[in-house]
Amino acid sequence: MSRTADRSAQGETLSRAVWSVLAEQGLERLTVRAVAAAAGCTTGLVMHRFPNRRALLLHARHLLHQVTRERVEALESAAATPRAALRAVLQQSMAPDEATRQEAVVWTGFLAAAVADEELITEHRRNNRLWRERVERLTAAAAPDWAPDRVATTALALIAMTEGMGAYAAADPAAFPAADQERMLDATLTAYGLL
């Protein structure tokens, strides 16, 4: 195993430790020492991999984007029809299970941290723009005869709904079980004539 592969793997381990701390202890306890403890190393290793705390957070944020994008692309290419692709992609962007729920928690953590961080907010906006364009593309494929305006408005409604559903379920999974989320998604897709 090469050294560069080692470095990259350690970077991923540390980024996942960032997610873990962010999901379990929140933004206020997201310290370099807490990340090191979650990764099973010391602060020395962390500060040798990343020049400072912000760089660590930015890398974790970037990797989260990459991981979710790869999962979405796999779901999209595995779907039988355009409408099935739209539904599958939207469903995983809510919080249908514990893993996606934790992702939603981490997501809101990064969002809250981005308020005062120019680079984090830039990354967030870029990510959101790509996500919006993806759902617009999927919506257009699912309803080929719609006008662009209708596609854009509907796609915005869909991503807003799944985003909000993820936030609700992240904070109170018992009150918003997966079955309710799925029923709500199907009801909305039906109302829009996309199911």
Added chain:
Amino acid sequence: MSRTADRSAQGETLSRAVWSVLAEQGLERLTVRAVAAAAGCTTGLVMHRFPNRRALLLHARHLLHQVTRERVEALESAAATPRAALRAVLQQSMAPDEATRQEAVVWTGFLAAAVADEELITEHRRNNRLWRERVERLTAAAAPDWAPDRVATTALALIAMTEGMGAYAAADPAAFPAADQERMLDATLTAYGLL
């Protein structure tokens, strides 16, 4: 002016300072000193009004709930029809202007802080439950012939959508202007047959 009124007014001033810092500097810089500076006083006053930092945050969170509820009730009672009430209430829960956008930022800040705070998450869930019941009641009034299940599912879709729209607009107001938000809300209400 009585002393108790003074104390209460100072508590409100400090809570609004908490919101201000949370909206402008983010959760990481939400310190007692920053709140005191935003309120135009010293840390001594803050610590004489509240036993500790958490109590200050809890009071600010509680007051935010109260303020938004009063605004919603005013909108609800001022509406001409049940459907107009539903629409007005949903619209203000997105981010149609700068004031509501800042509220959305503060909201996500409190949500992120609640991850590791039992009392904050309890308050958040209680608030969400009341909000959900309110929109269910408004939806039932707007569609009197619907079955309870259909009302519940639709209301969930509506609150999820406005919540998500608020989050998107809070982080990137330029990409999600008020006109787009309003058009999307109307499109969704139309799709559900509620407009």
Added chain:
DNA sequence: ATGTTACCGTAACGCCTGTTACGAATGGAG
């Protein structure tokens, strides 16, 4: 006018933070 009480600013405390410097260990090269 004087004593008393409540109020709040000042300054300090200990703790925890991000960051840095240094030394030990490890592992390949000659």
Added chain:
DNA sequence: CTCCATTCGTAACAGGCGTTACGGTAACAT
């Protein structure tokens, strides 16, 4: 085996944090 470069743990630093103790000041009662 020896040397050297790289890697990473240890320990310390300054700064900022929440919290506390103390002193001054203003308002009210007598």
